[in-house]
Amino acid sequence: MPYTAKDYVKLIGMAGFSETLLKNHFTLYQGYVTNTNKVLDTLDQMSKDGKTATPEFAELKRRLGWEFNGMRLHEFYFENLGGKDGIDKNGKLAKKLIESFGSYEAWEKDFRATGAMRGIGWVVLYQDPASGRLINFWVNEHDVSHPAGCNPLLIMDVFEHAFMIDYGLKRADYIDAFFKNVNWSAIESRIK
Numbered sequence: 606m607p608y609t610a611k612d613y614v615k616l617i618g619m620a621g622f623s624e625t626l627l628k629n630h631f632t633l634y635q636g637y638v639t640n641t642n643k644v645l646d647t648l649d650q651m652s653k654d655g656k657t658a659t660p661e662f663a664e665l666k667r668r669l670g671w672e673f674n675g676m677r678l679h680e681f682y683f684e685n686l687g688g689k690d691g692i693d694k695n696g697k698l699a700k701k702l703i704e705s706f707g708s709y710e711a712w713e714k715d716f717r718a719t720g721a722m723r724g725i726g727w728v729v730l731y732q733d734p735a736s737g738r739l740i741n742f743w744v745n746e747h748d749v750s751h752p753a754g755c756n757p758l759l760i761m762d763v764f765e766h767a768f769m770i771d772y773g774l775k776r777a778d779y780i781d782a783f784f785k786n787v788n789w790s791a792i793e794s795r796i797k
């Protein structure tokens with residue numbers, strides 16, 4: 606079953622995100638869906654043709670994690686945007702953030718600081734089900750530094766395409782806009 610690109614057109618009009626930026630971003634996302642399907646199909650065919658002991662197979666297999674995560678992380682990202690209400694201060698998420706970081710503010714400071722790091726990638730608030738702890742991770746590009754077995758809660762894209770059209774190099778201004786549009790109830794529903 607091939608993957609199908611989801612439609613996030615309802616996000617157009619979100620404060621702090623221009624239509625041009627969002628439309629470009631949706632097109633990029635659709636490219637990851639297309640390429641995930643292509644890579645999976647090609648690998649499957651190579652496997653059937655007995656071509657697995659080849660450098661082509663090895664390189665494409667390495668590529669799969671990059672394309673797949675490029676697809677899935679964008680879905681998590683778009684789905685955790687479009688919110689209008691603040692975090693529920695008495696909800697499960699707020700409670701867990703306080704347990705792990707001492708306060709909501711300390712968590713947000715660390716999340717923003719992670720997003721301000723030089724480089725391209727993602728900031729992901731992960732829940733470690735083994736300990737219950739919440740940890741902010743930097744994910745390099747799409748595939749490096751995901752913690753095994755953890756559950757992604759809040760995802761922020763900090764590739765330049767996510768903000769440069771609207772903010773140039775002012776990444777902190779983009780992070781402000783991101784926080785104004787977080788869909789906190791979507792994140793609440795991701796908690797295990």
Ligand SMILES: [Fe+2]
Pocket residue numbers: 630633679762764766767
């Ligand atoms: Fe992106």
